[in-house]
Amino acid sequence: MNTPINPRIRIFDTTLRDGEQSPGCSMTPPQKLVMARALAELGVDVIETGFPASSQSDRDAIALIAAEVRAPTLAVLSRCLPGDIETSVKSLEAAAKPRLHVFLSTSPLHREHKLRMTKEQILESVHRHVSLARSYIDDVEFSAEDATRTELDFLTEVTQVAIAAGATTINLPDTVGFTTPEEIRNMFAHVIANAAGSDRAIFSAHCHNDLGLAVANSLAAIEGGARQVEGSINGIGERAGNCAIEEIVMALKVRNAFYNLDTGIETRRIVATSQLLQRLVGMPVQRNKAIVGANAFAHESGIHQHGMLRNRNTYEIMRPQDVGWPDTQMVLGRHSGRAAVEARLRALGYWLEEEELKLVFEQFKALCEQQRVVTDADLQSLMQDASGSDGYRLASMTISDVGSRANALVELSDPEGHRISETAQGDGPVDALFAALASATGVQLVLDSYHVHSVGIGADARGEANLSVRHDGEAYEGTGTSRDIIEASALAWLDVANRLLRQRDHHRKEAFATA
Numbered sequence: 001m002n003t004p005i006n007p008r009i010r011i012f013d014t015t016l017r018d019g020e021q022s023p024g025c026s027m028t029p030p031q032k033l034v035m036a037r038a039l040a041e042l043g044v045d046v047i048e049t050g051f052p053a054s055s056q057s058d059r060d061a062i063a064l065i066a067a068e069v070r071a072p073t074l075a076v077l078s079r080c081l082p083g084d085i086e087t088s089v090k091s092l093e094a095a096a097k098p099r100l101h102v103f104l105s106t107s108p109l110h111r112e113h114k115l116r117m118t119k120e121q122i123l124e125s126v127h128r129h130v131s132l133a134r135s136y137i138d139d140v141e142f143s144a145e146d147a148t149r150t151e152l153d154f155l156t157e158v159t160q161v162a163i164a165a166g167a168t169t170i171n172l173p174d175t176v177g178f179t180t181p182e183e184i185r186n187m188f189a190h191v192i193a194n195a196a197g198s199d200r201a202i203f204s205a206h207c208h209n210d211l212g213l214a215v216a217n218s219l220a221a222i223e224g225g226a227r228q229v230e231g232s233i234n235g236i237g238e239r240a241g242n243c244a245i246e247e248i249v250m251a252l253k254v255r256n257a258f259y260n261l262d263t264g265i266e267t268r269r270i271v272a273t274s275q276l277l278q279r280l281v282g283m284p285v286q287r288n289k290a291i292v293g294a295n296a297f298a299h300e301s302g303i304h305q306h307g308m309l310r311n312r313n314t315y316e317i318m319r320p321q322d323v324g325w326p327d328t329q330m331v332l333g334r335h336s337g338r339a340a341v342e343a344r345l346r347a348l349g350y351w352l353e354e355e356e357l358k359l360v361f362e363q364f365k366a367l368c369e370q371q372r373v374v375t376d377a378d379l380q381s382l383m384q385d386a387s388g389s390d391g392y393r394l395a396s397m398t399i400s401d402v403g404s405r406a407n408a409l410v411e412l413s414d415p416e417g418h419r420i421s422e423t424a425q426g427d428g429p430v431d432a433l434f435a436a437l438a439s440a441t442g443v444q445l446v447l448d449s450y451h452v453h454s455v456g457i458g459a460d461a462r463g464e465a466n467l468s469v470r471h472d473g474e475a476y477e478g479t480g481t482s483r484d485i486i487e488a489s490a491l492a493w494l495d496v497a498n499r500l501l502r503q504r505d506h507h508r509k510e511a512f513a514t515a
Contacts, residue, residue, distance in 0.1 A: 104126055
């Protein structure tokens with residue numbers, strides 16, 4: 001087995017190439033530049049910026065990225081064709097660290113039906129085109145497309161020829177997501193052990209997720225000797241997608257004692273990078289998606305919540321802050337216990353005496369019989385019933401167009417029951433709405449992310465708005481639910497603003513009591 005000088009796993013991100021090929025995920029050149037900046041800040045080693053021979057848009061995006069993004073290696077994909085290679089070389093002229101990534105199919109199925117080439121022709125093409133690529137650029141990666149369905153002896157021979165021709169990275173992809181962990185581990189181990197010159201190359205895994213095994217197969221490839229893993233943010237890509245970068249990175253970090261390998265990824269930027277991609281391509285991840293899904297650090301079971309409140313290691317194997325989430329989320333429902341309700345009320349700015357808590361918890365349990373999840377807004381309504389006041393409440397709102405801008409008029413009821421009206425303009429209805437709410441409450445929030453989705457089905461469906469904001473450098477999450485998504489957005493904004501105001505009032509009372 002080859003032993004690289006640096007045992008750290010290289011992360012090769014193909015969000016902008018293979019990921020963008022996912023239906024509905026195409027990006028404009030400026031959008032690709034924004035994503036490339038985020039990937040560089042995340043700390044990926046290699047960014048595959050596109051496929052220059054495929055379109056002018058790809059060439060424009062590569063030029064933008066190469067002119068600005070300097071730290072990571074910038075790779076471009078090329079078929080084993082002289083024209084492709086020359087186009088790719090030209091596109092990389094401005095890159096500080098260029099890599100030419102050439103590929104050719106090797107499996108019997110592809111040889112016969114796609115390429116109509118013999119083994120000898122494949123070997124000759126690999127030698128000729130890898131040599132041509134290396135004559136232009138020192139960093140050359142060769143991919144044996146459909147490697148996991150290629151005969152092991154022939155795959156070893158292809159690898160040997162590519163290394164002799166100058167390839168510095170050898171990628172053995174599971175192009176159609178067909179293999180299993182044991183098979184791919186053995187494939188890498190066999191090729192590395194038997195291909196002459198394997199100690200002069202870094203071996204790479206590029207696994208697709210057609211059977212849901214992309215991350216497991218990538219980890220197995222590492223066990224077989226791979227020291228580069230290729231994948232995409234949120235696992236986007238052809239068909240069922242690629243190995244999810246966030247999952248492979250955190251698997252290596254959490255199970256470092258087992259693998260004894262790590263990456264150079266700044267893990268605290270994972271969630272922000274994931275959410276940026278979701279906004280750019282308009283493809284949200286499922287709520288139960290590992291690491292970056294909304295439920296990844298959410299707990300509803302009372303047993304789990306009680307354990308979490310005592311020691312978070314009871315039910316979490318990593319800290320949400322380590323990947324960029326603000327904190328664990330205790331989801332309140334019929335399975336939740338009193339400790340979780342009390343903890344959430346305190347997070348919302350309510351500090352209750354024992355008898356008050358007992359009453360509110362009884363009301364909470366009654367509410368759970370009527371709905372599946374009890375939101376922060378629901379708790380605030382319970383508290384208003386108990387105390388007669390609950391910060392600012394939305395009385396009415398009106399959104400209208402003013403030329404190319406939007407105008408929002410909001411009317412709020414303040415904590416003393418007085419009515420306050422404010423108007424504001426913005427670039428869109430939500431922007432104008434948030435500006436009007438800021439004027440009415442005096443609370444300034446910096447919006448980091450915002451999205452809406454449907455909760456429930458049919459006539460019972462409601463819109464839920466979720467936003468992430470910052471106030472005085474601290475991050476906060478807000479949620480609002482309504483049959484109208486603009487109203488849900490206003491409730492989400494007020495969710496955060498009222499929490500901040502209650503916390504401020506509580507701190508003032510504490511300071512007065514100790515003065």
